[in-house]
Amino acid sequence: MNAPAHPAVADISDVAAYMHGLGRAAREASRALARADTNAKNRALVVMAAAVRRDAAALLQANADDVAAARAAGLDAAMIDRLTLTAKGVESMAAGLEQIAALPDPVGEMGGFAYRPSGIQVGRMRVPLGVIGIIYESRPNVTADAAGLCLKSGNACILRGGSEAIRANRAIAACVREGLREAGLPESAVQVVETTDRAAVGELITMKQYVDVIVPRGGKSLVERIDREARIPVIKHLDGICHVFIDEGADIEKAVRIADNAKTQRLGTCNTMETLLVHAAVAPDVLPRLAAIYAEKRVELRGCERTQALLTGIKPATEEDWRTEYLAAILSIRIVDDLDAAIEHINTYGSQHTDSIVTEDYTRARRFLREVDSSSVMVNASTRFADGFEYGLGAEIGISTDKLHARGPVGLEGLTTLKWIVLGDGQIRG
Numbered sequence: 001m002n003a004p005a006h007p008a009v010a011d012i013s014d015v016a017a018y019m020h021g022l023g024r025a026a027r028e029a030s031r032a033l034a035r036a037d038t039n040a041k042n043r044a045l046v047v048m049a050a051a052v053r054r055d056a057a058a059l060l061q062a063n064a065d066d067v068a069a070a071r072a073a074g075l076d077a078a079m080i081d082r083l084t085l086t087a088k089g090v091e092s093m094a095a096g097l098e099q100i101a102a103l104p105d106p107v108g109e110m111g112g113f114a115y116r117p118s119g120i121q122v123g124r125m126r127v128p129l130g131v132i133g134i135i136y137e138s139r140p141n142v143t144a145d146a147a148g149l150c151l152k153s154g155n156a157c158i159l160r161g162g163s164e165a166i167r168a169n170r171a172i173a174a175c176v177r178e179g180l181r182e183a184g185l186p187e188s189a190v191q192v193v194e195t196t197d198r199a200a201v202g203e204l205i206t207m208k209q210y211v212d213v214i215v216p217r218g219g220k221s222l223v224e225r226i227d228r229e230a231r232i233p234v235i236k237h238l239d240g241i242c243h244v245f246i247d248e249g250a251d252i253e254k255a256v257r258i259a260d261n262a263k264t265q266r267l268g269t270c271n272t273m274e275t276l277l278v279h280a281a282v283a284p285d286v287l288p289r290l291a292a293i294y295a296e297k298r299v300e301l302r303g304c305e306r307t308q309a310l311l312t313g314i315k316p317a318t319e320e321d322w323r324t325e326y327l328a329a330i331l332s333i334r335i336v337d338d339l340d341a342a343i344e345h346i347n348t349y350g351s352q353h354t355d356s357i358v359t360e361d362y363t364r365a366r367r368f369l370r371e372v373d374s375s376s377v378m379v380n381a382s383t384r385f386a387d388g389f390e391y392g393l394g395a396e397i398g399i400s401t402d403k404l405h406a407r408g409p410v411g412l413e414g415l416t417t418l419k420w421i422v423l424g425d426g427q428i429r430g
Helices: 015-034 036-052 056-072 075-083 087-102 141-152 163-182 199-204 220-229 251-265 283-296 306-311 337-349 361-369
Strands: 112-115 122-129 131-136 154-158 189-190 213-217 242-246 274-281 300-303 330-336 354-356 376-379 416-423
Touching: 015 122, 015 131, 015 189, 036 056, 036 087, 036 141, 036 163, 036 306, 056 075, 056 087, 075 163, 087 141, 112 131, 122 213, 131 141, 141 154, 141 163, 141 189, 154 199, 154 251, 163 189, 163 213, 189 274, 199 306, 213 220, 242 251, 242 337, 251 274, 251 354, 274 337, 283 306, 283 330, 300 306, 306 330, 330 337, 354 361, 361 376
Parallel strands: 131 154, 131 213, 154 189, 242 274, 242 354, 274 330, 300 330, 354 376
Antiparallel strands: 112 122, 122 416
């Protein structure tokens, strides 16, 4: 399939004209992708993965240059952590692209057919959204993840990464374009915004004639701005205030492992636990053990009055702590009297992202699953599993805490929509 290449980016001084050029090219490419066959899309993904592996050293060097510039600019530790690529991270990008290639193609799936009294058959077909704009900070792996998911789901995408990751994003984009080219698909199906001018974001989120959905991935201020100013539907989450509740029916060994991992496996992610809730009946057994682990890993603890009475030397937790996504080595702890109190706390202070209960009591586990109003709810597992790759989606384009269209990690299905289809044999309505 022959199609226009990536639009020229030599003159990006006129940001509005440049962005509209990207938009027109993306809309044209989206029509080509909507009719592309599965083999061509999978071929592109496999070539992309091979190119990422082949160019691993160059990708890591580009990222190292980005990190050095970010440190010199005084970016905070959480952003540096999200910006940094490792050899394992590069391999995960390649593996994610291959996993997407191995997934069933959702485009064109038909189902739910039923005969109506008139004799017509009514069903639904899964189709691409069209053009997706992704705006993200740090996290250069998003360039590969978003490109792969949008391609497999038949969508063109415009990727606007942060200026702090521009070198790595360009290097990854070259691998993506190679895959598209080798498969005969339009290179303009995946376009990385070359300008770091912030005006590009304002253009992207208002180009409703070209862009169908916006996905922001970044800090709360970025997401709030996009949600406030966009004239296009947004798939988003604002905060990741995630909880683990250790129930009175918990296996203590499991509880310690899960509460440790949920907080300390990685501090700066949206699925990291920020508040630990512990049933009063097991608090004396579990909290001193966890406090020792957290002290060794230099996690600052802030607790309610009952937690302070049990653990010496910890700071008091304020009302604001229960509402805070720290993205740092800080954890708030609250002792509660029962499951009802735990659920009430989560539904009051949580961000509807990810919450987990540790219990061997099946009845309480089912209540927690049913009553906690979050996009991912878990039993006896770390909140760190709330991730598209871990869920078998290949990767994720983001996590949505909204309730319409997509919720939780957004993979292939979340990047498509359904349309009604009707099959008839000459029927007319009387």
